[in-house]
Amino acid sequence: MTDSAATPAPKPSSSVKLVLLGEAAVGKSSLVLRFVNNDFQPNKEPTIGAAFLTQKCQLPNRTIKFEIWDTAGQERFASLAPMYYRNAQSALVVYDITKPSSLVKAKHWVAELQRQASPGIVIALVGNKLDLCEDDSTEDSQNDENAEGHEEEAVRKVSTAEAKAYAEEESLLFFETSAKTGHNVSEVFTAIANTIPETSLKGPRAGAGGGTQAAISGGQDSSRVNLTARGGDGGAKEGCAC
Amino acid sequence: MMETLDGTEWDVVILGTGFAESLLALSLSRSGKRILHLDKNDYYGGDEAALSLSEAEAWASRFAEDAPQCRFSKASVTKPAASEAEHGNQLSSSRAYSLALAPHIIYARSNLVPALVSSRSHSQLDFQAVGSWFVVGSSADSSQVQQRLIRVPSGREDVFQDKSFDLKAKRSLMKFLRFVAAYEDQPDVWEGSRQLPFSIFLEQKFGLPASSHEPILALTMSQASAGSTSTEHALPSIARHLRSLGIFGPGFGAVLPKWGGLAEIAQVACRACAVGGGVYVLNKSIKSMTPAHDDSGPSLELSDGEKLSTTWLCGSVDDSSALRLGTNATPSSAYSTSRSISIVSSPLPSLFPPTSEGGVAPAGAVVVVPSSDASEPPVHMFVHTSDAGECPMNQSVIYSSIAMPHDSGLPHLERAVASLLGAVREQPSPQVLWSLRYQQQHADFEHSLMNAQEGVIVLSSLSCDLVLEDSSLDKVKIAWQKITGESENAFMNFDPREGANDEDD
Ligand SMILES: Cc1cc2nc3c(=O)[nH]c(=O)nc-3n(C[C@H](O)[C@H](O)[C@H](O)COP(=O)(O)OP(=O)(O)OC[C@H]3O[C@@H](n4cnc5c(N)ncnc54)[C@H](O)[C@@H]3O)c2cc1C
Ligand SMILES: Nc1nc2c(ncn2[C@@H]2O[C@H](COP(=O)(O)OP(=O)(O)OP(=O)(O)O)[C@@H](O)[C@H]2O)c(=O)[nH]1
Numbered sequence: 001m002t003d004s005a006a007t008p009a010p011k012p013s014s015s016v017k018l019v020l021l022g023e024a025a026v027g028k029s030s031l032v033l034r035f036v037n038n039d040f041q042p043n044k045e046p047t048i049g050a051a052f053l054t055q056k057c058q059l060p061n062r063t064i065k066f067e068i069w070d071t072a073g074q075e076r077f078a079s080l081a082p083m084y085y086r087n088a089q090s091a092l093v094v095y096d097i098t099k100p101s102s103l104v105k106a107k108h109w110v111a112e113l114q115r116q117a118s119p120g121i122v123i124a125l126v127g128n129k130l131d132l133c134e135d136d137s138t139e140d141s142q143n144d145e146n147a148e149g150h151e152e153e154a155v156r157k158v159s160t161a162e163a164k165a166y167a168e169e170e171s172l173l174f175f176e177t178s179a180k181t182g183h184n185v186s187e188v189f190t191a192i193a194n195t196i197p198e199t200s201l202k203g204p205r206a207g208a209g210g211g212t213q214a215a216i217s218g219g220q221d222s223s224r225v226n227l228t229a230r231g232g233d234g235g236a237k238e239g240c241a242c
Numbered sequence: 243m244m245e246t247l248d249g250t251e252w253d254v255v256i257l258g259t260g261f262a263e264s265l266l267a268l269s270l271s272r273s274g275k276r277i278l279h280l281d282k283n284d285y286y287g288g289d290e291a292a293l294s295l296s297e298a299e300a301w302a303s304r305f306a307e308d309a310p311q312c313r314f315s316k317a318s319v320t321k322p323a324a325s326e327a328e329h330g331n332q333l334s335s336s337r338a339y340s341l342a343l344a345p346h347i348i349y350a351r352s353n354l355v356p357a358l359v360s361s362r363s364h365s366q367l368d369f370q371a372v373g374s375w376f377v378v379g380s381s382a383d384s385s386q387v388q389q390r391l392i393r394v395p396s397g398r399e400d401v402f403q404d405k406s407f408d409l410k411a412k413r414s415l416m417k418f419l420r421f422v423a424a425y426e427d428q429p430d431v432w433e434g435s436r437q438l439p440f441s442i443f444l445e446q447k448f449g450l451p452a453s454s455h456e457p458i459l460a461l462t463m464s465q466a467s468a469g470s471t472s473t474e475h476a477l478p479s480i481a482r483h484l485r486s487l488g489i490f491g492p493g494f495g496a497v498l499p500k501w502g503g504l505a506e507i508a509q510v511a512c513r514a515c516a517v518g519g520g521v522y523v524l525n526k527s528i529k530s531m532t533p534a535h536d537d538s539g540p541s542l543e544l545s546d547g548e549k550l551s552t553t554w555l556c557g558s559v560d561d562s563s564a565l566r567l568g569t570n571a572t573p574s575s576a577y578s579t580s581r582s583i584s585i586v587s588s589p590l591p592s593l594f595p596p597t598s599e600g601g602v603a604p605a606g607a608v609v610v611v612p613s614s615d616a617s618e619p620p621v622h623m624f625v626h627t628s629d630a631g632e633c634p635m636n637q638s639v640i641y642s643s644i645a646m647p648h649d650s651g652l653p654h655l656e657r658a659v660a661s662l663l664g665a666v667r668e669q670p671s672p673q674v675l676w677s678l679r680y681q682q683q684h685a686d687f688e689h690s691l692m693n694a695q696e697g698v699i700v701l702s703s704l705s706c707d708l709v710l711e712d713s714s715l716d717k718v719k720i721a722w723q724k725i726t727g728e729s730e731n732a733f734m735n736f737d738p739r740e741g742a743n744d745e746d747d
């Protein structure tokens with residue numbers, strides 16, 4: 001009761017569950033690695049099953065903690081994804097701009113999310129590996145550093161216009177990125193953080209249905225029980241935990 | 243790469259993604275074993291699933307039959323009143339709901355809590371407080387029968403502060419509560435009364451007036467009739483309630499998992515196993531099993547003809563007749579429970595007083611409707627607010643059950659829901675917008691766990707209890723020990739994973 005006036009209130013903080021979907025080898029894990037560790041591995045091994053990572057994203061008036069589920073594109077039995085997009089507030093559907101089949105797969109994921117996931121889920125469509133066709137997007141070509149993928153196969157096969165039109169049709173956020181150079185990577189996450197409606201951001205893992213259908217109520221900090229608080233001295237105070 | 247399971251070899255094949263099977267998957271997620279986790283359904287959670295409205299409707303037609311030997315039967319959906327348009331509170335879209343087939347409450351002292359923490363699964367889960375317990379009593383003054391909600395005090399302070407108590411009753415109650423807190427140390431008080439109906443014990447040993455028995459019995463969460471709730475069963479249950487109070491904060495002692503009850507815990511457990519490399523396949527069941535022989539484990543044939551082999555085959559008896567073949571199982575006992583899930587047009591705020599000043603807001607309440615006939619079981623209702631993530635704001639969900647076959651039980655459930663909605667005294671009076679009713683059967687195959695064939699581990703399915711019992715996790719631990727041969731303190735004890743910083747503890 002005594003110290004309420006002294007310290008300035010910390011920025012409100014909320015958790016956002018995000019799931020990455022997309023064909024194998026389009027760069028899902030690489031995007032996460034860039035976002036979380038600002039790192040890139042030229043020969044990243046395929047994800048087995050799934051991986052879980054967290055990263056904070058600072059907005060001017062609040063902190064968003066992303067709880068990221070990175071799934072395996074190699075997924076053999078189409079049974080894994082449902083357990084990750086259940087209750088997810090956002091999804092990153094990734095394709096590789098040098099591989100048309102990966103956009104087909106991405107559209108399949110978008111349809112499945114719209115059919116099965118939480119009603120208010122925020123979906124971003126992301127065309128990755130922009131560095132492989134740097135010339136058509138940025139002026140300063142990076143003195144041919146893209147040696148790894150041989151030039152011939154490294155040409156753009158999915159036009160920006162086509163993907164963008166599809167994204168607009170389906171009301172998706174749209175970005176072209178490079179996990180290798182880091183181009184646009186943090187922008188994707190920031191855009192998602194900004195798009196998730198504040199009403200669904202009250203607590204850790206807030207509403208399953210944000211957005212227009214704030215159908216499922218945003219959970220409130222004030223109803224979350226901290227299981228690690230033991231002792232009954234009222235130490236179960238939470239909300240300021242992260 | 244591998245698009246077929248034909249010819250594959252596994253260390254562990256787990257059948258079903260219900261609560262026990264999924265916790266087994268979690269416990270094995272760091273074992274390095276090759277795990278294949280199958281479910282015959284196209285959804286996760288099995289008997290403990292959480293369902294949207296359209297899923298619940300499909301589920302109901304699947305289990306509509308009068309097949310009492312099945313886990314679920316006689317399921318039906320009703321959408322009662324069409325008069326809701328007036329006050330605008332109508333059903334939302336199907337996916338705005340996540341209705342729990344297993345809305346168990348979990349006491350703070352449950353063995354599940356430390357297991358979730360040490361396995362680092364708790365940070366993926368949201369738990370909320372089950373705040374108040376109520377008894378619906380009818381005071382039949384003169385002609386009118388009035389339903390009335392009596393809040394059961396949640397602890398000694400509560401009783402102490404209650405001004406409506408007469409001093410004598412208060413003293414007796416305090417004396418009783420003190421006794422329960424350490425009943426194990428006072429066998430002289432109760433050993434002789436083990437089999438005695440608990441009400442008689444309360445009256446004889448503590449001089450508690452008959453009117454206090456129902457609130458006390460409510461704390462046992464016993465589904466038996468008052469007349470057959472014995473002292474030896476009631477005391478540990480009340481002690482469990484009282485000893486859990488205050489552990490996670492003042493004013494409450496039990497929690498519920500947000501987003502659909504035990505389904506959410508099962509799902510988080512499966513995710514962890516997948517992160518560890520477990521392979522998940524929905525829509526797949528076992529057609530037949532060839533028992534283990536010589537050095538090789540059981541071999542299996544799946545629904546679409548694929549053949550595979552494994553060292554261990556685990557699953558619940560109910561899940562697959564193939565497993566039943568592996569045991570010479572006949573149930574040692576079986577009983578039926580009538581259940582309903584009702585979506586209500588009001589958030590029923592009077593059921594959710596704060597747990598304490600500045601404490602967490604409760605998302606659950608327990609309401610018990612005792613029977614006037616001591617030989618008839620009570621109706622239990624769990625009421626969840628929209629904070630529990632199961633329904634839209636301004637609505638609530640009531641999970642009701644009674645330990646009776648559906649035909650005789652359902653009228654009791656309907657009366658109980660109606661009397662609760664009357665007793666909250668709201669205007670306009672809250673309506674049931676949608677309701678799923680079904681019969682749940684529990685067959686106890688306890689002994690067959692021992693008789694299972696080599697390489698086969700039978701996980702018994704959850705009982706129809708309302709509280710998650712410690713035995714549920716104990717059975718998973720036994721299965722885990724058989725498979726890994728490790729000592730029990732390694733059970734569910736995991737180091738942090740790389741990249742996942744558990745800073746929010
Ligand atoms: C664990 C436990 C907790 C209990 N907690 C309570 C409690 O919180 N409050 C309590 O009154 N009794 C409590 N009791 C005692 C028991 O519920 C009372 O004997 C009961 O309230 C009396 O109801 P009745 O229908 O038998 O009598 P009635 O003749 O219906 O009631 C007697 C009088 O008490 C009033 N009254 C009854 N209940 C309440 C209430 N909840 N609030 C305000 N006035 C009330 C009635 O309006 C009436 O004037 C508790 C008993 C146990 C064992
Ligand atoms: N040039 C270039 N290569 C990339 C980029 N992103 C990823 N890669 C490479 O593409 C390959 C696959 O990347 P991953 O991140 O493993 O792809 P993934 O989508 O996670 O693959 P799965 O886990 O199998 O589903 C790796 O060799 C990466 O180094 C990028 O932006 N540019």
Ligand SMILES: [Mg+2]
Pocket residue numbers: 028029030045046047070071072073
């Ligand atoms: Mg990957």
